Amino acid sequence: MKGKEPEKRSILKQKLKVINLGVEIFADDLKRQGVEVISVDWQPPAGGDEELLRLLEKLGA
């Protein structure tokens, strides 16, 4: 398990600061635990149009 793992700050060593995308209950539960959390008002990209989404991904958007 040793070797060339990249240097990183382990998540286990940090105070969690969370960005929530999706179900709002998870953000609420984190707030109840005193965790700083910010919720993204997430909407499906390209209005959920999969064809358009594929095109956008092709363009690297």
Place this chain on the structure above:
Amino acid sequence: MKGVSQAAVLMATPLNKRVLTDAGFKGSEVEKAGPDDLIIAIEAANEEALESPVARVEEMLSSRESMKAEEIRPRSLASAVKVMSDANLALISIPGRFAKREAMNALESGLDVFLFSSNVPREDEVELKEAAKARGLLVMGPDCGTSIINGVVLGFGNVVRRGSVGIVSASGTGIQQVSTLLDGEGLGLSHAIGTGGNDLSEKVGGTTTMEGIRLLEEDEDTRVIVLISKPPGPKTSAKILNAASGSNKPVVVNFLGEGDAGASKQVRAVTLEDAARMASGFVNGKRTGAHPFSVSESRVRSLAQSESSEMSKTQRYIRGLYSGGTLCYESQVVLTPLIGEVFSNAPLKPESRIDDATVSRKNACIDMGSEEFVVGRPHPMIDYSLRKNRLLQEARDPETAVVLLDVVLGYGSNEDPAREIRHTIASAKKLAGAGRRYLSVVASIIGTREDPQDLQKQAKELASVGVVLMPSNAQAARFAALVASRGAVGRKLFGNER
């Protein structure tokens, strides 16, 4: 307000300043204020009369301040990162087909990821996990139900003590059962790292599990590591077992249903309950043997006897209705050697797959959190309605002897499960009674006293409608077998103890 003749709170724009001057608020402070300043102007009869309005304005401003942070709703992950520049984790639960895109964005912003979303294609999972590994980050998921990092519950999880047991688990309810059992013994967790249900598939190859083991090996708070998963494929299993035996810490490997002792520092637990017992053995420095029940044989036998004494001859089968997939699996692991084949929609062996999961057949354990049940509705840990209907359906079936349930508490779960199912359990028992039968309902509560739902309160309410409560899911399954077999499986359960 008493003694206050006029008051105004406004931004110091040129127009507002003129309004104030016209109202009689003059002086250098007003003149010096710029458009970014807020002016609080109060005209009062004396100094004393000023105190109350000033305090009130200050209160409003400070509560406004804290509101502000919660109200900000950025439209994208990128703008969220700008608002919270020291964010370190993204919790993603959007529909699976969009999840990879956002998870990748998160990794590129240097965030670890907890990915609750399911239905993420396996190739996307591999790609995400490789990208995370290259950056020294962790992707917990997709399909990750639970993690507890530094005492913080992500997703579904219980309020458990901090301690020295670290868990890496492909199963959320696996973390919940093991952590609550440890908590019940006064032990606690350092961290629990959920990997997502597919991490140990041959295609993904255990990337997050390996990374989780490495993190816990390096973590000073962790003294014992517990690995939880359904049995992985042979290649991945060998890789994980190899990492476990090479670990600098004791590792309890719980590939559900797979036993046998391994290398010295690595022991194999058959059930989640065994895993908790073995981990506590390492922490306390003394290993304890396995017992089928926490209470004495005579007590269990007499309780089982009283549950089965009024059953009719037709009542022969156990019907497990589960919200936790791994608990459903563990019950099959426990039940099969005792009562033979158990049918399921998530069976131990393909030949035991039930034809129609909506109708039980012989002995059956149904995972009601599986896709066929949850499409378009909340998970059964939150929404009990499907299980309630099913409970009544089983009660009407003259072949049902025991209904076996898991009641999962903690963050994410239903806020008062006992209140939710109490009346249905009472009705189910009445229904059976009307047919001159006695329906036994056996359950285990996965929870702690500190959980928002309060274990003690839940237990009391369930017991009040005649539910037999067992301290673990495995014990609940054993007890159900004892009842349904009218004590016959006692030989297998207690044989070695006599």
